[in-house]
Amino acid sequence: MAMVSLTRAQARVLFSQSPVRAQESLELRLVSTPKSGFYYNTVLVPSKNGGYVQLSFEGANKFCTLGEMLVWAQGFVVEGAMQVSHLCHDPLCTVAAHVVRETAAENNRRKGCVVWVDCPHCCLKIRVCEHAPICIRYAPGYETLAEFLEWGLHT
């Protein structure tokens, strides 16, 4: 059997048109380490050009960014003025649900967002993030993001 070798364009079609395949590639091909219960970070290092982690597959060298694959895994593509925006502000995160498509302006407004502060009166957190969907920042004491959002924030 001949070795499969794909062009970058072919690899982009292959993954951008199949959310299941994109998600499988994130789970099976990327070596990720859990980070503080909320995140999984790739151990791949960003390329020097632009600082993005880029992915390769079957001869298609660096055919997409990690961010693109995360968007494809949700069944979307990034086109035109839209950007890949990491809600957890971590470009190495490999959780598809932490990524949305939004404009450069919306993406930039998330920069420096601290998401929540400690309540001075109790152990809950006060949301200071005004973005939708909410930015993601780890809060000690919660196993998952869902648990934190359910029980950790002042309403």
Ligand SMILES: [Zn+2]
């Ligand atoms: Zn994340």
Ligand SMILES: [Zn+2]
């Ligand atoms: Zn309180």
Ligand SMILES: [Zn+2]
């Ligand atoms: Zn925010």
